[in-house]
Amino acid sequence: MRNEDLIPAEEICIRYKVERKFVSSLNESGIIEIVRIEETEYVHCDHLAELEKMMRLHHELDINLEGLEAINHLLGQIKQLQRDNIRLKNRLGLYE
Template structure:
């Protein structure tokens, strides 16, 4: 993993004006991944869009951590069902 692709959690907290506990709670709930390198915690740049979505849901819509977990679960289910639907359409296309 390239250190250039990692963003320190302190920088995320400063940029988005969130407390460190919010980032930690997202990590503890499994909603984002935090990587520790030499006692400094980082978030991979690919996770930033997910963090931003969760941040907006929490601060703009006042959704608590449990609600974020439920939303995350439902979105994963929707993506899974969309993938299955596409696979079934492709299989059905073979018989038409």
């Protein structure tokens, strides 16, 4: 993990106008990962898309943290099923 790919959590809160507690809650629930270097907390740029998605769901649809956790879990299952489907189609293609 390169330090250039890390964004300070405080900067994210300022730019997205979101409370620090919300970002911490997403970290505690496992939706995003916060990296602590010395006294500063950072979010890896790979987690920004998840953070933005969860922020939109929370603010626009008023979904609470437990709902966000459930949605995140279900989206993960969908991605896994899609990967499995592609893998099985590829295997089936070998026999056709």
